[in-house]
Amino acid sequence: MAETANPGAATRSGAEAMIAIRGLTKQFGTILAVDGVSFGVARGEVLGFLGPNGAGKSTTMKMATGFLAPTAGTATICGFEIQDKPIEAKRHIGYLPEGAPAYPDMTPAGFLDFCASIRGISGADKRRRITDVVDRIDLGEVLHQPIDTLSKGFKRRVGLAQALVHDPDVLILDEPTDGLDPNQKHEVRALIQELSARKAIVISTHILEEVHAVCSRAIVIARGKIVADDTPAGLESRSRHFNAVSVTIPVPMHDAARAELIRHNKVAAVEAGPVVNGAVTLLVIPKNGVDIVGDVGGTLRARQWPFDQIRVEQGRLDDVFRILTLPQS
Numbered sequence: 001m002a003e004t005a006n007p008g009a010a011t012r013s014g015a016e017a018m019i020a021i022r023g024l025t026k027q028f029g030t031i032l033a034v035d036g037v038s039f040g041v042a043r044g045e046v047l048g049f050l051g052p053n054g055a056g057k058s059t060t061m062k063m064a065t066g067f068l069a070p071t072a073g074t075a076t077i078c079g080f081e082i083q084d085k086p087i088e089a090k091r092h093i094g095y096l097p098e099g100a101p102a103y104p105d106m107t108p109a110g111f112l113d114f115c116a117s118i119r120g121i122s123g124a125d126k127r128r129r130i131t132d133v134v135d136r137i138d139l140g141e142v143l144h145q146p147i148d149t150l151s152k153g154f155k156r157r158v159g160l161a162q163a164l165v166h167d168p169d170v171l172i173l174d175e176p177t178d179g180l181d182p183n184q185k186h187e188v189r190a191l192i193q194e195l196s197a198r199k200a201i202v203i204s205t206h207i208l209e210e211v212h213a214v215c216s217r218a219i220v221i222a223r224g225k226i227v228a229d230d231t232p233a234g235l236e237s238r239s240r241h242f243n244a245v246s247v248t249i250p251v252p253m254h255d256a257a258r259a260e261l262i263r264h265n266k267v268a269a270v271e272a273g274p275v276v277n278g279a280v281t282l283l284v285i286p287k288n289g290v291d292i293v294g295d296v297g298g299t300l301r302a303r304q305w306p307f308d309q310i311r312v313e314q315g316r317l318d319d320v321f322r323i324l325t326l327p328q329s
């Protein structure tokens, strides 16, 4: 029986949680690496786990997959609590740990064969599954080369292949695109998206564009605690640049335009960029993210100041990430 979502492990949609994390905590000596983390992930969700170095992402993933015992809290995968029922829970998990795969002397072919066997897959089914992941992850050209001699990107891809070989319901991927070139990143993101309809997926990443590319939801963690849990668009709307208006104005009137715009009661700040081809781009930042594009255009037209390239910004995830994760002074 799968667990039902509850407030301790809420999914975004309210659907049943295939991954239910409740109060996970890890203390290493004096370091509180993870501090009461709770969330739930349903089938069809891709949860991006974001946070600065040392925030506790890998430690949370190791506890969720049963590779590290928590100091407190539980992780339940498809209804099986990982500490009480590790074999049943792990059957449903594909886990890509950080770094390179173990067994560096093996070839990818030998390693995938071994991983499938310990998952209880054999015979024609094993051959079919290995062929399928080798094709999907494009490992054919390195299949018989020792893992130790592979490039960082190929090592990462071998790790991904072993996470997928048993077609698990839950994928927990620690920085899946780390070390990949831009083409490979694109392919792995496309693969994650393709798999997402049938699985519950958690990926950790430092790459904010990855959150846009693949995640339906993002959790930001800092110093072991969740500091935000939102959609990518919801996070962006917390940026001071959300609904900011950029507009390009000829140099002779840009000072006057700036002074006029800053007096508007919906405007928090106006920032001027460098002079390019006799014009300056002003970035008009609204108070509380309100919509100001009509006000900016109206103000400039009323004074008959020429302008072009008026554009509304969506907000910047890197702003939000910094605000959420920097220690408060």
Ligand SMILES: Nc1ncnc2c1ncn2[C@@H]1O[C@H](COP(=O)(O)OP(=O)(O)OP(=O)(O)O)[C@@H](O)[C@H]1O
Binding pocket: 028, 031, 033, 051, 052, 053, 054, 055, 056, 057, 058, 059, 060
């Ligand atoms: N085995 C360990 N023994 C002692 N401290 C540890 C151990 N593993 C992790 N830590 C500490 O726990 C904290 C969280 O580490 P963790 O690796 O989970 O962070 P992370 O968010 O994954 O970081 P990164 O983005 O750099 O991979 C850090 O302070 C780290 O030094």
